[in-house]
Structures are given as C-alpha cells and as structure tokens.
Amino acid sequence: MMPLSFYNTASRRKEVFTLPKGDNTVKMYACGPTVYHFAHIGNLRTYLFEDLLHRTLKYYGYGLNHVVNITDVGHLTSDQDEGEDKMEKGAARTGKTVWEVAAFYTQAFMEDWKRLNIQEPTTWSRATDFIPEQIKLVQILEEKGFTYRTSDGIYFDSLKFPRYADFAKLDIENLRKGSRIDMGEKHAATDFALWKFSPKDTKRAMEWDSPWGVGFPGWHVECSAMAMKLLGETIDIHCGGTDHIRVHHTNEIAQSECATGKPFARFWMHGEFLRMGTSGGKMSKSTGEFLTLSLLMEKGFNPLDYRLFALTSHYRNYLNFTWEALESAKESLKSLHKKTDPLIGKATAIISAEALQWQAEFKEAIGDDLNIPRALGILNSVLKTDIPEGEKATLVLDFDSVFGLKLNEEREDIAPKSDVSVEEIEVLIHARTAARASKNWKESDRIRDELSARGIEIKDGPNGTTWSYK
Ligand code: AMP
Numbered sequence: 001m002m003p004l005s006f007y008n009t010a011s012r013r014k015e016v017f018t019l020p021k022g023d024n025t026v027k028m029y030a031c032g033p034t035v036y037h038f039a040h041i042g043n044l045r046t047y048l049f050e051d052l053l054h055r056t057l058k059y060y061g062y063g064l065n066h067v068v069n070i071t072d073v074g075h076l077t078s079d080q081d082e083g084e085d086k087m088e089k090g091a092a093r094t095g096k097t098v099w100e101v102a103a104f105y106t107q108a109f110m111e112d113w114k115r116l117n118i119q120e121p122t123t124w125s126r127a128t129d130f131i132p133e134q135i136k137l138v139q140i141l142e143e144k145g146f147t148y149r150t151s152d153g154i155y156f157d158s159l160k161f162p163r164y165a166d167f168a169k170l171d172i173e174n175l176r177k178g179s180r181i182d183m184g185e186k187h188a189a190t191d192f193a194l195w196k197f198s199p200k201d202t203k204r205a206m207e208w209d210s211p212w213g214v215g216f217p218g219w220h221v222e223c224s225a226m227a228m229k230l231l232g233e234t235i236d237i238h239c240g241g242t243d244h245i246r247v248h249h250t251n252e253i254a255q256s257e258c259a260t261g262k263p264f265a266r267f268w269m270h271g272e273f274l275r276m277g278t279s280g281g282k283m284s285k286s287t288g289e290f291l292t293l294s295l296l297m298e299k300g301f302n303p304l305d306y307r308l309f310a311l312t313s314h315y316r317n318y319l320n321f322t323w324e325a326l327e328s329a330k331e332s333l334k335s336l337h338k339k340t341d342p343l344i345g346k347a348t349a350i351i352s353a354e355a356l357q358w359q360a361e362f363k364e365a366i367g368d369d370l371n372i373p374r375a376l377g378i379l380n381s382v383l384k385t386d387i388p389e390g391e392k393a394t395l396v397l398d399f400d401s402v403f404g405l406k407l408n409e410e411r412e413d414i415a416p417k418s419d420v421s422v423e424e425i426e427v428l429i430h431a432r433t434a435a436r437a438s439k440n441w442k443e444s445d446r447i448r449d450e451l452s453a454r455g456i457e458i459k460d461g462p463n464g465t466t467w468s469y470k
C-alpha cells in the first residue's frame with residue numbers, strides 16, 4: 001500500500017504525510033469565511049476539499065484538531081491594506097450593525113456546512129474573540145524589530161524576512177518596482193498592516209485599545225495568532241484556496257516565523273478555484289456576482305448534488321460550474337441511490353478477501369493526494385461486482401464516511417427543511433427589524449408568523465435576530 005501523501009504547496013511536490021514521533025493528532029488550520037455576505041459555491045468548493053481532507057485523515061486513523069476561523073474584522077476590500085473593512089461595508093449595505101452582520105452570515109454559513117454534510121471543525125475561532133492574542137503577536141514582532149509605524153498603522157517590514165518571496169515564488173524585484181506609486185507610506189509593496197489605526201474623523205463600529213492606539217488588527221494577523229494559540233507554533237496542515245498563496249499565506253508565514261523562529265506549517269494545501277460557465281469567469285463575493293447554495297436549492301437541487309459535483313474533479317484542478325454539469329451530478333446521485341438504497345441496513349461485520357481488496361484500493365486512492373474521482377470510480381466498480389449484498393453494503397458505508405453523500409439515507413429523506421431561501425429570510429428579518437424600529441408591531445408580527453408558517457423560528461437577542469428551522 002502506498003503511504004498517505006499530499007501535494008505540499010511549500011515544496012511544490014507530493015510528500016508522504018506523517019506526524020512527528022509520538023504524535024497521533026493532526027493539527028490543522030483552515031482559513032474560513034469573511035462573514036459580510038453569503039458564502040458562494042466557489043467558497044464552498046474549498047470547504048468541501050477541506051472536508052475531504054478531514055475525513056481522509058480520520059479514515060487513516062488520525063486524531064484531528066481542526067480549527068476554522070471566522071473573519072469578522074479587519075479584512076479590507078483591497079489586499080494592499082487599503083479600502084474599506086468588508087464587515088463595515090456589509091453593515092452599510094444591509095443597514096445592520098457589524099455585529100448583526102457577523103452573526104447573521106455566520107449562521108447562514110454554518111447552515112450551508114450542515115446542508116453539504118461538511119464535518120464540524122473541532123473549533124470555530126472568531127477573530128474578534130482573539131484580539132489580545134493578535135496584539136501580543138504584533139508586540140513580539142515589534143520587540144524583534146520586524147515592524148515600523150506609519151500615520152495609519154503598524155506594518156510588517158517584509159525586507160527583514162529574506163525568504164518572503166519563496167513560498168509563492170514571487171518575482172519580488174518586479175513586484176516591488178512595479179507598485180512604487182500606490183505604496184503610500186509603506187517601505188516596500190510587500191509590507192502589510194499588522195495593526196491599523198481607526199481613522200481620526202470616523203468612529204469605527206469595531207475598534208480596540210492597543211499599545212499603539214485605538215484601531216483594529218490587520219487581516220493576516222488573526223490566522224497566525226489563532227493558529228498558534230489553538231494549535232501551537234508549528235502546525236501540521238494549513239489550508240485554503242489558491243488565491244491565498246500569494247498574499248495571505250505568504251504574510252502568515254512571514255509574521256509567524258519571524259515571531260517564533262520556527263516553521264509555521266509542515267504542509268500547505270490549497271484548493272483550486274471554481275469558475276463560472278464553460279468560459280471560466282470569476283465568481284466573486286465582492287462584486288455580488290455569485291451563486292449560493294440556497295439558490296441552487298431554489299432551482300430544485302439537493303445540496304448533496306452540489307457535493308457530488310465538487311467531488312467529481314480533483315481539488316487541485318479548476319472546476320467550471322454549469323447548470324448542465326450540476327444537472328448531470330444530480331442524475332448521477334439519483335442513479336447511485338438506486339443502487340445503494342436497497343443495501344441500506346444490510347452491512348455485515350466480516351467481509352471477504354475480495355471486498356478487503358476493494359477497500360485497500362479505495363484507501364490508496366484517497367491517500368494519493370485525495371484522488372476522490374478515482375475513489376468514486378472504485379465505488380461504481382464495487383456496485384457492479386457480484387460480491388454479496390451485505391459486503392457491498394459494508395463497503396458503501398465505509399467509503400461514504402469519506403464521500404459524505406449520505407448514501408445510508410434514502411434520497412427522499414434529505415429534502416430541504418423549508419421553502420424559504422436564506423436570502424429571503426434575510427430580507428424578511430430585515431423588514432421585521434425596520435417594522436419594530438418604527439413600532440409597527442402588526443407588521444413585525446405578520447412577518448414572524450409568515451416565517452413560522454414556512455418552518456422558520458426567529459429569536460431576538462443582544463446581537464440582533466437569529467433564526468432556526470423548526
Ligand atoms: P473568503 O470568504 O473570501 O475569505 O473566502 C473563503 C475561502 O474560499 C478561502 O479559502 C478562499 O480561498 C476560497 N475561495 C474564494 N473564491 C473561491 C472560488 N471561486 N473557488 C474556490 N474557492 C474560493
């Protein structure tokens with residue numbers, strides 16, 4: 001059997017994955033969502049890849065400490081530390097407070113995870129819950145001489161980290177030459193904000209005291225600070241989408257390794273992008289041109305149709321989204337169910353040498369840098385063999401612990417719980433908040449009743465209104 005191996009972005013090759021001696025728990029950190037808007041199905045593709053990684057590590061018998069962060073502060077609209085805070089922009093767009101925006105989209109995000117049958121991480125870490133840790137990290141970098149101050153913040157001095165360009169294989173000369181004009185007070189284009197001061201003329205909704213003045217942390221700092229606090233100074237696997245390689249992960253490495261003097265992550269794994277249509281357009285949250293899981297459901301798809309669609313391509317390849325391709329994933333899942341539904345409840349504890357052989361092939365496929373498309377092929381082959389039904393049932397259950405397609409439930413059992421889309425819930429809750437503000441209790445009750453009749457319960461709390469399925 002080939003050993004478990006993953007493609008490591010840091011070395012640009014496949015490497016055997018093992019843990020340091022005496023350790024059996026993988027410390028894994030995945031960059032999570034910025035909760036100023038719904039997650040689009042591209043974001044969800046990345047979380048699905050990370051879910052396959054999570055499930056594969058468990059299949060290989062590892063314990064797992066999996067942290068996913070929720071970015072609820074500091075992610076600016078431009079990677080150059082300029083522009084607005086995405087959260088504050090989200091608040092302006094929806095007329096809510098930043099805290100309400102964060103609470104609402106965090107909940108919507110978690111709902112998508114459940115619908116897609118993505119395993120819960122060990123810890124969800126919210127950036128705003130780790131402000132002291134972020135300040136501490138900046139202090140360490142300051143003491144070690146890696147920072148400087150400008151009129152708008154404290155910056156990381158990337159010239160002091162000679163390996164800065166290595167991870168993303170950046171053409172540093174050209175990069176630094178090319179962007180001299182829009183650098184502001186930064187010493188080099190690759191320098192980045194660790195702490196930003198609140199603008200003098202406007203009061204930010206989210207700001208904290210710090211040794212440098214009132215402000216908020218830069219986006220990159222949160223991941224380093226939380227990963228180190230929750231998992232340790234050197235973690236085993238760090239993952240995210242490929243867009244994070246050039247800036248976000250490069251910066252995480254620079255600040256973490258300068259602070260500790262140790263490697264930050266042993267393996268870096270990145271999921272390739274989902275693109276729109278056969279022409280491969282960009283799906284972007286910031287321009288508002290994106291598809292959500294709820295929209296797919298409104299059009300009659302089961303979230304697991306999308307899960308299977310994502311599983312059919314390797315995580316390191318681009319995947320083009322088309323409605324036709326999703327339709328064909330839906331048909332494939334239906335036909336898979338036709339074969340697996342009759343096997344439900346028939347699994348046997350002991351399986352033959354032939355079944356064990358199929359199991360070994362499956363394990364080898366997923367262990368070969370998560371070759372899920374090959375593993376799906378193995379499942380289809382198993383279903384075509386004439387091994388006894390009970391053994392087939394055992395293999396289906398076993399393989400599905402990685403696929404996560406809920407093949408042990410009849411497809412009819414996994415219909416959406418309500419006909420109201422998450423987008424519609426948002427509009428209705430917003431309208432109700434406005435009705436309450438103008439003391440229009442009749443209208444606010446009407447909205448509550450409408451939601452209730454359609455299977456949605458709402459609760460008013462200190463951070464705004466939350467909802468759940470009844
Ligand atoms: P964000 O909420 O923008 O910080 O992104 C959340 C995650 O989704 C990150 O890991 C991104 O790298 C990833 N991501 C963003 N756009 C896409 C896309 N079109 N396809 C796949 N992953 C994406």
Ligand code: ZN
Nearest residue numbers: 031032223248
């Ligand atoms: Zn991150």
